[in-house]
Amino acid sequence: xxxxxxxxxxxxxxxxxxxxYVPDDNFEQALINLGYDNVxxxxxxxxxxxxxxxxxxxxxxxxxxxxxxxFTYLTVLYCVDNQLTNLDVTQNNALNILFCSFNNLIGLDVxxxxxxxxxxxxxxxxxxxxxxxxxxxxxxVCQNNQLTSLDLRNGNNTNFIYCSANNNSNxxxxxxxxxxxxxxxWPLGNNFDPQQYFSNNCPPSAIQExxxxxxxxxxxxxxxxxxxxxxxxxxxxxxxxxxxxKRIVIE
Numbered sequence: 001x002x003x004x005x006x007x008x009x010x011x012x013x014x015x016x017x018x019x020x021y022v023p024d025d026n027f028e029q030a031l032i033n034l035g036y037d038n039v040x041x042x043x044x045x046x047x048x049x050x051x052x053x054x055x056x057x058x059x060x061x062x063x064x065x066x067x068x069x070x071f072t073y074l075t076v077l078y079c080v081d082n083q084l085t086n087l088d089v090t091q092n093n094a095l096n097i098l099f100c101s102f103n104n105l106i107g108l109d110v111x112x113x114x115x116x117x118x119x120x121x122x123x124x125x126x127x128x129x130x131x132x133x134x135x136x137x138x139x140x141v142c143q144n145n146q147l148t149s150l151d152l153r154n155g156n157n158t159n160f161i162y163c164s165a166n167n168n169s170n171x172x173x174x175x176x177x178x179x180x181x182x183x184x185x186w187p188l189g190n191n192f193d194p195q196q197y198f199s200n201n202c203p204p205s206a207i208q209e210x211x212x213x214x215x216x217x218x219x220x221x222x223x224x225x226x227x228x229x230x231x232x233x234x235x236x237x238x239x240x241x242x243x244x245x246k247r248i249v250i251e
Contacts, residue, residue, distance in 0.1 A: 019043040022067035030057045046070050058082070058099075068092065079103070080120075089113060100124070101141070110134060121145070122164070132175075143167045143191075151175040153200065157182065164191040171195075173202035183236055 037044040054076040063083040069091035084103040090112040105124040128149040147168040157177040182198040
């Protein structure tokens with residue numbers, strides 16, 4: 001009789017299943033609206049979300065995406081225009097596309113997202129972005145942040161179809177696979193700030209770069225031919241420490 005009673009008591013727990021903690025009411029309400037949950041109780045049935053491959057939850061005033069870690073099959077996450085200060089996607093290893101623009105993120109770790117191809121994280125407060133583990137990344141928009149460090153050395157720079165890092169006034173040196181290639185194919189202007197330049201070995205703090213004495217070796221045009229700087233014409237400065245800077249003097 002006691003064994004039967006114990007089994008009966010356990011049945012509701014077995015039927016209830018594993019739950020995922022979702023503390024943000026706006027996030028949970030979005031999941032309810034999408035049909036993945038039905039009661040606003042800070043939890044959602046894990047089985048309802050762990051096979052979802054695409055999630056669009058933009059402009060919903062969400063400040064906490066705790067629970068996103070159980071979306072283990074997620075390939076596309078669109079969470080722009082919310083109130084996020086933190087976004088943990090380290091468990092979303094299948095992620096291909098991430099749109100998290102227009103938030104308040106101060107950091108973003110995508111080192112555990114090896115399949116990431118597209119990242120839009122512009123208009124946040126991100127200070128450092130390391131994309132060296134994202135070997136398939138070919139589209140990046142990280143403008144309008146507070147970047148002081150940007151590492152794009154993922155071995156796939158030649159396959160990039162778009163890259164934008166402008167309006168990061170404290171970002172000077174950008175780590176890339178091949179500075180010459182980036183100088184030729186990623187021109188400064190709309191997509192990069194005038195003070196930014198490409199290197200394959202930026203110092204630990206890019207801001208420190210401008211306090212280090214370095215000697216200018218030569219000036220070339222965009223085709224690598226030695227030249228003299230001319231107004232309104234882009235030119236490349238090559239220094240003795242291996243850094244390369246692309247400049248233009250506007251008159």
